[in-house]
Amino acid sequence: MADIQVTINGAVHGLPEGSRVQAAFQAAKVPAKGPQKPLAARFDGELVDLSFSLTKGGELAPVDQSDPAALDILRHSVAHIMAEAVKEIFPEVKVTIGPAIENGFYYDFDKAEPFTPDDLGRIEERMREIVKVAQPFQRQELTALQAVEFFKDRGEDYKVELIEDLVRDQGVRRVSLYRIGDFVDLCRGPHLPDTSWGGSFKLLSVAGAYWRGDEHRPMLQRIYGTAFFNRKDLDEHLHLLEEAKRRDHRRLGRELDLFSVSDEVGGGLIIWHPKGALLRVTLEEFERQEHLRRGYDIVMGPQILRTELWKRSGHWDNYRDNMYFTEIDGQGYGIKPMNCLAHMFIYRSQLRSFRDLPLRFFELGTVQRHEKSGVLHGLTRVRQFTQDDAHLFCTPETLDGEIKGILDFVTDLMGAFGFEFEIELSTRPAKSIGSDEAWNLATTALETALKDKGVPYEINAGDGAFYGPKIDVKLKDALGRRWQCSTIQCDFTLPERFDLTYIDNDGQKKRPVMLHRTIFGSLERFIGILTEHFAGAFPTWLSPEQARVLTVTSRADETAREARARLRKAGLRAEADLRNEKLGYKIREAQMQKVPFMLVLGDKEVENGTVAVRRRGGEDLGVMTLDDFTSLAEAEARPPRWD
């Protein structure tokens, strides 16, 4: 057999044609033990199995645990192991697909009876046995026709459909199958060398999921799980899940007495309690001031607008199912799901000159959207919410600068909370209005601004709003979870539909461009995210209660009342705990309520005119006068500013 030249780690090795990757690695003395032990390989950049036979020369690189692709290979392989276990225990089940996902994997099964928690335990047990005996992943290639026959014989209709689609949509002629034990699955691979690698896994939950994500197709049973290369990483991940549960804003919202929802009031409708409302208005006031500073005007529109307007804007055709409608004196009205219409009417209330532009209208606009019942979730998915919404009207010449200004605004505000973010550019969806030309202009404008700013972004094809493309900002919270908040949408269409114009310097009537944008997105959602991000320990400037005076005995009551009054006069949100309880009890409670500062007042302090200051978390700041405390607390008790 002819030799082929394979380059491994920079060194060229001559190998017989048809050699397996594994043998090549042996020849190149790639470690076969320890963390550098390869589990797969890259051949000229393509991921392949260790059992792959090399039929031509090329560049071969080992893929070990540290490789970015390694975890996906592991998880996908564990999904196969799970499917094998499921098929053994429930032979009547039909298998579908089982990919690796961000934090683990899932596999969808067609099974008449749903899996019970007991079933999960049995499956997990069987998986551990499979892992123990180190079944090899064996790859086999068949023609598409052979594969269809193979799966038809086994009654695996979903696999048959997948192959038929591959043939039809991608012209695929040959497909690969992977076998472990008696379980054979259609799969591109690559996979682990054998099942012994998959030891650190855990099955997490069962859920319904539509076949191919289509709500008109059958509902399948999905099992979620996760897997890591070692026990430690798995435990860390499970701990993170626990931590997320501990930080759940619905739980903290109740414990900190921020808000509630009531089934008597209705799903997805938030009731703000005093502390939550205080937090919210603090956030709102911060934003109002920051908008005024950046040249925005504050405006307010009505809650309902005539149905004709929603028809003209395109909402009736594109968004009607999500809207509430009502009738007054025989006249139809739509409750606003967005704030843009009234802002356009403010624009239209005068003849505008190019000198007036840009106009930036800002509204904390409360909108109603009829969300499907199954999607409601705490503060993050509700039916009535308030957007920090603005519409900017500008000339095509100044559009670029306005988009960049918004990007800076987003960066500042997200930075104020310690959020990092990622950006997506969403392009024209199937259901949309406006000309191709307008869409291209708008998309290019957003893209150019991102490029000029040097901001990395990804394209999210077909996910734009119906009236224009958008930049979506996904912020990352303290646990690394991503949330959609800010959005910047570029719109050439609504100005057209509502005949917005300005007189340009050549005396001609021209069409302004409209930017829709939010920064926090929805106050409700943002507060939910903040709550989880800070685990309820909000920065001092946002904390509903910033300082609490704690008395040691009732002899300090009078002084404590005076102290509270002085703190409030100094602009701090202060309370006093005068209850007949021990200091330890009061500390514990203030700590659980995440009050940033605790001021202890006992006989000594009363006598010396001081307080003993303790920070949330336990740090002892020592004994000081009230004035010293207020000047110490002042900086962090004020909202951030960029001057």
Place this chain on the structure above:
RNA sequence: GCCCACAUAGCUCAGCAGGUAGAGCACAUCCUUGGUAAGGAUGAGGUCAUCGGUUCAAGUCCGAUUGUGGGCUCCA
């Protein structure tokens, strides 16, 4: 909207071979005046989500409705 699970005191939960409810925390009263994460005693508090069915008898079994949770689809 769809799949599954769940719904008992303000909160977290127990109760189940169907025989008319229990704990801890919180709350109230009293005692305790105690220095940095829970002092003690006593007490009050529930038409067991709603409606209907089976049964001599239903928190417990069955059905429907509403709501919640985990997902799917959708989305700020």
